[in-house]
Amino acid sequence: QVQLVESGGGLVQAGGSRRLSCKSSVSLFSLSAMNWYRQAPGKQRELVARVTTGGTTDYADSVKGRFTISRENVKNSVDLQMNSLKPEDTAVYSCNVVFVGKNYWGQGTQVTVSS
Numbered sequence: 001q002v003q004l005v006e007s008g009g010g011l012v013q014a015g016g017s018r019r020l021s022c023k024s025s026v027s028l029f030s031l032s033a034m035n036w037y038r039q040a041p042g043k044q045r046e047l048v049a050r051v052t053t054g055g056t057t058d059y060a061d062s063v064k065g066r067f068t069i070s071r072e073n074v075k076n077s078v079d080l081q082m083n084s085l086k087p088e089d090t091a092v093y094s095c096n097v098v099f100v101g102k103n104y105w106g107q108g109t110q111v112t113v114s115s
Contacts, residue, residue: 002026002104004095009109020080022095031097034078038091085113
């Protein structure tokens, strides 16, 4: 079983930055990838960014060039640096992993971007 705990959400003005962190209860090397998703009110959950064990990253088109996902192997955590935030980035951000064939989710952290 995997516990995921996110932190770093809050209120930020448009154009500002925010850094989210997701701490895993298991070693990152036990996980094929760690993912950040978000869900805005009335919208479907979308994959924002992913980083694999090998360090390969992938981003949604809407955040490319603004968001950066990074692994902190010693801390068993994955960070999401969000720059140039827009009101449309407002959402609950959750981290996700697949471990031994099961999906695990954190509790989510709210990011609100004011215009």
